[in-house]
Structures are given as structure tokens and as C-alpha cells.
Amino acid sequence: MANNDKANIFRGQRHVSGFAPSSNNEEQAKSSRVCPTFNFGQVNETLKNISNIHNNLKSLADMSKNNHNYEIDHDDKPEKFTPIGQLSILNKHSTLRDINHSLIMEDDGTNPQSPLHSVKTFEELKLEPKLLNGIYYMGFRRPSRIQERALPQLLAYPPRNMIAQSQNGTGKTAAFSLATLSRMDPNLNYVQALILSPTFELALQIGQVIENMSKFLPHIKIAYAVRDPKISKRNEYVKGKELDVPIVIGTPGTVEDWCKKLKIIDLKKLRMFVIDEADVMISLPGFSQICIDLVKKTIGKDCQTMLFSATYSDEVMDFAKRIIENPVIFRLKREEQSLSNIRQFYIECNNDEEKYDAVKTIYSSITIGQAMIFCRFKRTAHALALRMINDKHCVELLSSELTVEQRAAIINRFRTGKFRVLVVTNVCARGIDIDDISLVLNFEFPLVYDEKKHSFSDKPDYDTYLHRIGRAGRFGRIGHTFNLITPSEKHLLKQVEDYFQKPIVEFSEKHIIDDDELYNI
Numbered sequence: 001m002a003n004n005d006k007a008n009i010f011r012g013q014r015h016v017s018g019f020a021p022s023s024n025n026e027e028q029a030k031s032s033r034v035c036p037t038f039n040f041g042q043v044n045e046t047l048k049n050i051s052n053i054h055n056n057l058k059s060l061a062d063m064s065k066n067n068h069n070y071e072i073d074h075d076d077k078p079e080k081f082t083p084i085g086q087l088s089i090l091n092k093h094s095t096l097r098d099i100n101h102s103l104i105m106e107d108d109g110t111n112p113q114s115p116l117h118s119v120k121t122f123e124e125l126k127l128e129p130k131l132l133n134g135i136y137y138m139g140f141r142r143p144s145r146i147q148e149r150a151l152p153q154l155l156a157y158p159p160r161n162m163i164a165q166s167q168n169g170t171g172k173t174a175a176f177s178l179a180t181l182s183r184m185d186p187n188l189n190y191v192q193a194l195i196l197s198p199t200f201e202l203a204l205q206i207g208q209v210i211e212n213m214s215k216f217l218p219h220i221k222i223a224y225a226v227r228d229p230k231i232s233k234r235n236e237y238v239k240g241k242e243l244d245v246p247i248v249i250g251t252p253g254t255v256e257d258w259c260k261k262l263k264i265i266d267l268k269k270l271r272m273f274v275i276d277e278a279d280v281m282i283s284l285p286g287f288s289q290i291c292i293d294l295v296k297k298t299i300g301k302d303c304q305t306m307l308f309s310a311t312y313s314d315e316v317m318d319f320a321k322r323i324i325e326n327p328v329i330f331r332l333k334r335e336e337q338s339l340s341n342i343r344q345f346y347i348e349c350n351n352d353e354e355k356y357d358a359v360k361t362i363y364s365s366i367t368i369g370q371a372m373i374f375c376r377f378k379r380t381a382h383a384l385a386l387r388m389i390n391d392k393h394c395v396e397l398l399s400s401e402l403t404v405e406q407r408a409a410i411i412n413r414f415r416t417g418k419f420r421v422l423v424v425t426n427v428c429a430r431g432i433d434i435d436d437i438s439l440v441l442n443f444e445f446p447l448v449y450d451e452k453k454h455s456f457s458d459k460p461d462y463d464t465y466l467h468r469i470g471r472a473g474r475f476g477r478i479g480h481t482f483n484l485i486t487p488s489e490k491h492l493l494k495q496v497e498d499y500f501q502k503p504i505v506e507f508s509e510k511h512i513i514d515d516d517e518l519y520n521i
């Protein structure tokens with residue numbers, strides 16, 4: 001694209017209501033600019049030097065090295081942003097039409113091809129009335145396709161094991177939560193269901209869903225097996241004495257400790273065993289052996305095992321089929337995996353400075369909704385967040401070196417709308433469910449990590465791409481993805497397009513409208 005064209009891309013001139021650079025937003029930015037780990041106000045000067053930032057990250061990483069939670073962000077040497085370039089490709093006062101309307105539902109499930117389409121109602125799924133009330137309390141009206149298909153199988157007798165795949169944000173968590181709750185016996189005072197998740201953020205989020213769903217089921221209690229002293233304390237366990245809560249949700253390492261060392265869960269008594277994000281759980285070193293051991297110990301006629309994810313490679317699926325006894329399998333074709341309610345764009349940027357200009361402009365354009373910006377490296381995420389904060393944008397950073405408690409607090413503030421933009425590494429690529437996320441920005445494209453070479457390869461990481469973009473466009477809403485790519489990375493886009501058979505188009509003038517047109521919509 002010629003430079004002049006780039007300069008013309010964002011051409012709306014007047015502000016619409018809620019436009020980001022207002023004084024209101026500045027105030028908001030100031031009030032939430034305090035990060036729990038880094039006091040940006042105090043150390044502002046020092047942190048201008050990126051290598052100092054890196055040192056800071058290192059010490060934080062040391063502090064939290066006992067945190068066994070799933071993390072797939074990789075770091076290497078510190079790297080500076082290039083000096084501010086001549087070219088500012090993007091004009092600040094832009095109005096991105098779709099983004100401003102992105103809380104609108106794109107897919108309401110009426111199209112029979114939609115993953116949200118179902119021919120049944122929740123009543124027809126024969127759920128317990130109190131559970132049905134919980135679902136209506138959550139605002140669900142009809143099941144999605146995965147719920148409609150999976151629930152009758154999961155609730156049947158004898159119980160069937162399941163390996164299920166469904167697109168991001170189409171109700172998998174709700175499906176296995178409903179199945180789990182349906183099978184909990186109020187007369188038993190030990191752990192009946194175990195749910196494994198790759199990160200503690202996801203574990204807490206699943207717990208939230210189950211708590212809401214079981215609002216009218218007072219016997220339902222949840223214990224969280226995660227490495228957070230505050231959360232663990234709430235569980236009040238005594239070594240060797242079985243926990244008397246029906247549901248445990250946790251990350252693999254802590255769950256293993258609870259079973260083997262503390263002996264507070266008797267795996268033989270389990271009725272439900274769920275592995276969420278099952279593909280990473282059974283393929284990632286560190287997790288896989290724990291998950292396989294747990295499957296082997298729990299599998300039997302009384303324990304129903306369920307594996308859920310939006311992505312499964314062929315190898316992982318084959319392996320899953322071998323370890324799960326006689327499962328019902330729901331699998332998507334590759335071209336079905338990527339959702340059409342998520343619009344995918346790219347903006348070509350020659351360097352990080354141009355990428356930063358693009359980020360700023362897009363940030364200024366979000367009048368409704370929230371955004372996640374993904375980086376491959378912790379150092380990039382940190383430098384980007386810091387720079388945006390210094391430029392008075394209302395942004396926070398989440399990456400794996402933060403403590404469990406800090407990460408939970410950041411997600412909580414984001415969920416409650418305290419700030420608009422979250423800069424993250426892959427640690428947040430999966431599962432996080434926040435309705436208002438309308439935009440995902442790939443500041444750095446996801447690439448496959450080469451474990452042997454200890455560096456990223458030149459191959460797109462398709463699954464991570466899909467999970468990242470799936471943070472927007474939840475349950476049929478319109479979502480947007482912007483890929484900021486350098487000319488040498490363009491081939492990656494082509495590969496992703498071919499793989500999922502969905503276009504990724506260059507962002508251009510036709511995607512912008514002027515304010516006058518906006519008022520006429």
C-alpha cells in the first residue's frame with residue numbers, strides 16, 4: 001500500500017459520542033493507571049530504558065517461579081522499539097464503523113448453519129427444574145448447537161464419555177457445567193466432579209459459571225485447586241480428610257497434589273471428570289502426564305469423562321480416542337472452525353513504530369467495547385503497555401510473571417470495565433469470556449514455538465490464532481481482529497486464510513465511514 005493511501009485510511013474527522021480521547025477517558029486512564037506490580041508513576045523515568053523493564057520482569061519471574069500455571073509466552077533478549085519514524089500511517093481521528101457497532105449480534109442462531117442454531121429448547125433437554133431456573137437466570141433462552149447435541153448424550157444413562165469440539169464462544173463451558181450439575185447428588189458429602197483447566201483464570205471463570213447456574217441448587221459448593229494462598233485457604237482442607245464439596249475445579253499440578261499428597265480427593269468416587277481446553281492439556285509437557293494419569297485412575301463405568309476444546313490436531317484427537325473409553329465424538333471440519341461473525345483484517349506496518357501508530361489509532365476508535373492486544377513476547381507486551389500508559393491510554397498488562405493474585409485482580413478489573421484495553425501474551429489466548437471484548441489485535445502474529453531451537457519458527461500457530469481471535473465475538477456477537485504484520489510476515493496470513501478458508505482482508509477506506517454516514521445508519 002502506498003504511504004499516501006495509508007495516511008488516508010482513517011479519515012472520519014469529527015468525534016462521535018464516547019470517543020476515546022475525551023477528558024473523561026483521560027480521567028479514567030489516570031484513575032486506573034496503577035498496576036499491582038509496577039508502580040508506573042514512581043519508576044517512570046527508570047522504566048524508559050527497556051532493558052530495565054526486562055530486569056524487572058526477570059525478578060518478578062523469579063518471585064513467581066513456583067507458579068505452575070500454564071504459560072506459553074516466551075521471552076528472549078530485550079529489544080527496543082525503533083525510534084519514532086517519519087511515517088504516521090494512521091490519522092488519529094478515525095471512526096471504525098463496525099467496531100462502534102460491535103456489541104450487536106451478528107448471529108442470532110436462526111440460520112440452520114450457525115453453531116448457535118438448535119431445534120430443541122432447554123425444557124426438551126429434560127434438565128432439573130431448579131437448574132432450568134438457573135439457566136434462565138443467566139439469560140439463556142435456547143441451547144447452542146453443541147449444548148443441544150452434547151447434553152442428551154451426557155445426561156443419558158448409562159453415562160457416555162465425550163470428546164467434543166465446538167467453535168470458541170459457542171457454549172462449551174456452559175454445556176459441561178450443565179452436565180456436571182445435573183449429576184451431582186446432594187446426599188453425598190465428597191468430591192463427585194473434577195474439572196481441569198490450563199490456567200487458574202479459567203478455573204475461576206468456570207467456577208463463576210457453575211455458581212451462577214446453580215443459584216437455585218444450594219447443595220452445590222466449589223473448591224478451587226489453584227496455587228493461590230488466599231483461594232486455597234478458603235477451601236479449609238485437612239490432610240487425609242476427604243473434601244466435603246461436590247465440585248473441584250483446578251489446574252493440573254495442584255489437583256495432582258490434592259489427590260496424591262493431601263489425599264483430599266478420592267478419584268475412585270468421581271462421577272464426572274472434565275478436561276477443558278483438552279488439546280493443550282493432553283499435549284503440553286508438564287500437563288499431559290498428569291492428565292493421562294488422572295484419566296487412567298478415574299475411567300470406569302461410574303465416571304463420565306469429557307474432553308472439550310475449540311481445537312484438536314489430528315494427533316491429539318487420535319491420542320484422546322485411545323485414552324478415552326468408547327467416547328461420543330463431536331468434531332468440526334477445518335473450514336467450520338473459524339467463525340464468520342469475527343471479521344479479520346490486516347494492516348501492513350513496516351516496523352514496530354508503525355504498529356504502535358496503528359494501535360493508537362485503533363484504540364482511539366473504540367467507542368464501545370473492550371480490546372485485547374496479543375504479543376508473543378513478554379518483553380514486547382511490557383514495552384507496549386508501558387508506552388501506551390505513558391501516552392495516557394487506559395491500558396493494563398497481563399503476562400505470566402505476575403502472581404496468581406495479581407492476574408486475577410487484573411482480569412476482574414477488565415471484566416468489570418475498569419479499563420478498556422488489556423495487553424497480553426498467549427497466557428490469555430484461551431477461554432477468557434468477556435462479552436464486551438469486540439476487538440482482538442495481533443501486535444505479534446502467533447507462531448509455532450520450536451522447542452528444540454528454543455525460538456519461534458516461521459509457521460503460523462493456527463490453534464493459537466483461532467483461540468486469540470475467539471476472545472472477541474462471543475456467542476454470535478460481531479468481533480474484529482486486526483493483524484499488524486510486516487511485509488515479510490504476509491505469507492503467514494495467506495497460510496492462515498488457506499487453513500481456515502476465511503478471508504483476512506487489508507483494512508482500507510471502505511471499512512471506514514464518516515460521522516455523517518454513521519448518524520444515518
Ligand SMILES: Nc1ncnc2c1ncn2[C@@H]1O[C@H](COP(=O)(O)OP(=O)(O)OP(=O)(O)O)[C@@H](O)[C@H]1O
Pocket residue numbers: 139140141142143144147166167168169170171172173174175309310430431432433435470474475
Ligand atoms: N445457550 C446460551 N444462550 C445464551 N448465551 C449463552 C448460552 N450458552 C453460553 N452462553 C454465553 O456465551 C458465552 C460463551 O460461552 P462459553 O464460555 O461457554 O463458550 P466456550 O465455547 O466455552 O468458549 P471458549 O472456546 O472460548 O472457551 C458466555 O458468556 C456464556 O454465558
